[in-house]
Structure formats: C-alpha cells, structure tokens
Amino acid sequence: MEERDLEPAEVHDLDPLAFRKRVQSFEFWFQSVEGYLSGTHYGHRPDVREAPIEPPDRERLITVLCNYCMGETAALEGASGLVALAPNRHAKVFLSTQVVDEGRHLEVLLHRLAELGVADPEAEVERRAGSAIREFRRRLLALVGRGEWEAALFAQNVILEAMEFTVFQTHARRADPITAQVLEGIVKDERRHIGFGENELGRRLREHPEHRARISTLRRELDALVLDTFEQTIREIGIPADERPELGRSYLAAVGRLGFAS
Ligand SMILES: [Fe+2]
Numbered sequence: 001m002e003e004r005d006l007e008p009a010e011v012h013d014l015d016p017l018a019f020r021k022r023v024q025s026f027e028f029w030f031q032s033v034e035g036y037l038s039g040t041h042y043g044h045r046p047d048v049r050e051a052p053i054e055p056p057d058r059e060r061l062i063t064v065l066c067n068y069c070m071g072e073t074a075a076l077e078g079a080s081g082l083v084a085l086a087p088n089r090h091a092k093v094f095l096s097t098q099v100v101d102e103g104r105h106l107e108v109l110l111h112r113l114a115e116l117g118v119a120d121p122e123a124e125v126e127r128r129a130g131s132a133i134r135e136f137r138r139r140l141l142a143l144v145g146r147g148e149w150e151a152a153l154f155a156q157n158v159i160l161e162a163m164e165f166t167v168f169q170t171h172a173r174r175a176d177p178i179t180a181q182v183l184e185g186i187v188k189d190e191r192r193h194i195g196f197g198e199n200e201l202g203r204r205l206r207e208h209p210e211h212r213a214r215i216s217t218l219r220r221e222l223d224a225l226v227l228d229t230f231e232q233t234i235r236e237i238g239i240p241a242d243e244r245p246e247l248g249r250s251y252l253a254a255v256g257r258l259g260f261a262s
C-alpha cells in the first residue's frame with residue numbers, strides 16, 4: 001500500500017516498524033495534508049459564506065475558540081520542546097511535522113477569531129482562556145522543561161491530543177460552516193499526532209515498564225484538568241446532556257490502548 005492510500009484510521013493499525021517507516025516522515029505528512037488543505041484559505045474553502053450568528057452565540061463561540069488557541073499554543077510549545085527530548089531521529093522528524101501542524105492550527109484559529117470580528121485575537125485569548133487549559137499548559141511545559149520524555153509525550157500526544165480530537169470533532173458537527181471546516185482540518189492532524197503518541201509511548205513502555213507508575217500518577221493529576229476543560233467547552237457549545245458522555249470516550253479509549261485503566 002502506498003503512503004497516500006492510508007486513511008488516518010489505519011494509521012492506528014500499523015505495527016511499530018511500519019508506523020515508523022511510513023508515518024514518521026515528511027513524505028507521509030505532505031501527502032496527508034495535501035488532500036484537505038489544497039485550495040483552502042486559512043483552513044476553509046474561500047467560497048463558503050459566513051452564516052448569520054446571533055450575538056450571544058458569537059460571544060460563546062469566541063470564548064471557545066480562545067480556549068482552543070490556548071490549547072494549540074500549548075501543543076505548539078510542547079511539540080517543539082519534545083523535538084530536543086526525542087530519543088531517536090525518526091521521532092524528531094515526526095515531531096517536526098507536528099510543530100508545523102500545531103503552528104497552522106494556531107494560525108487558522110486566530111484568523112477565525114479575526115473573521116468573527118475580534119480586533120485583537122492575541123489579547124482576547126489572554127482575556128478569555130480558562131484556568132484549566134492554562135494550568136494544563138503550565139504542567140506540560142514543566143514536564144518538557146525537566147526533560148521527562150515519557151511523561152511529556154504522554155501529556156502532549158495522548159492526553160492533550162485526545163482531548164482536542166474529541167472536542168473539535170464534537171464541536172464541528174454543530175458549528176457554523178466555516179468553523180466546522182477549520183475544525184475538521186485540525187482533527188485530521190490531531191488523529192495523526194495521537195497515533196504517534198500511542199505508537200511511540202506504547203513501544204517505550206513495553207521496553208521500560210518501570211515508567212508505567214509515573215504515567216499512571218500523571219494521568220490521575222491531568223485527568224481533572226482535561227475534564228474541567230471538557231465541561232467548560234460543553235457548556236459554551238450547548239451540547240445536550242445525553243450526548244456528553246461521548247466526549248470522554250475517545251480520550252479514555254486512547255489512554256486505555258496504552259494499558260491505563262480509568
Ligand atoms: Fe493541534
């Protein structure tokens with residue numbers, strides 16, 4: 001099978017050697033993003049019209065996007081820090097593609113804020129982003145700063161990625177057409193990032209099971225921040241109560257595949 005034939009879902013089914021050979025390359029990255037980014041302007045097709053948004057809904061959307069910008073800032077800073085910590089060159093190459101992805105995510109979300117009429121997106125993100133995602137960012141960067149490769153990779157490419165994947169996917173289903181397209185493009189990248197996190201960390205933990213205890217402790221600490229962020233976003237997007245459990249499922253599935261029970 002050629003790299004360009006691989007669907008994101010199939011990335012998860014590759015054995016570690018095939019994953020490293022195929023996915024951890026700029027070849028794979030370019031062929032992946034080409035399909036859904038060519039012809040777009042800041043993450044959406046230029047011919048999509050802005051749908052009318054009631055002022056209170058617009059305010060809620062801006063708050064949600066500011067939280068996403070804080071999450072993507074954490075992902076950009078985390079991924080770039082992980083390049084230096086990665087124990088092998090294949091991982092460094094993959095992480096460099098992830099840095100590009102995260103920079104793009106931040107850019108298109110900041111641009112979406114401007115399209116919605118926010119005069120100073122930078123200041124608005126600082127004003128509106130919630131405490132849970134700020135604390136998550138602080139904790140992630142502290143792990144990176146201390147050089148804790150396994151723990152930082154878990155926080156970044158399993159917990160943060162699974163949270164973003166789940167929230168963005170759920171939000172895209174009920175968003176205005178432009179926001180939906182922007183989020184759908186981001187979700188495709190986040191799926192690739194989770195695949196890398198699971199694959200690299202899974203292999204590492206099989207070789208060094210002594211790291212499991214540290215990861216379990218970290219997971220218990222970070223779960224609360226993830227769930228707080230879920231809660232805040234759910235409130236702002238207006239997801240009905242009976243659909244809310246779905247939000248945590250992908251997160252728990254990603255963590256569960258690495259052998260960490262909830
Ligand atoms: Fe991202």
Ligand SMILES: [Fe+2]
Nearest residue numbers: 075161190193
């Ligand atoms: Fe990501």
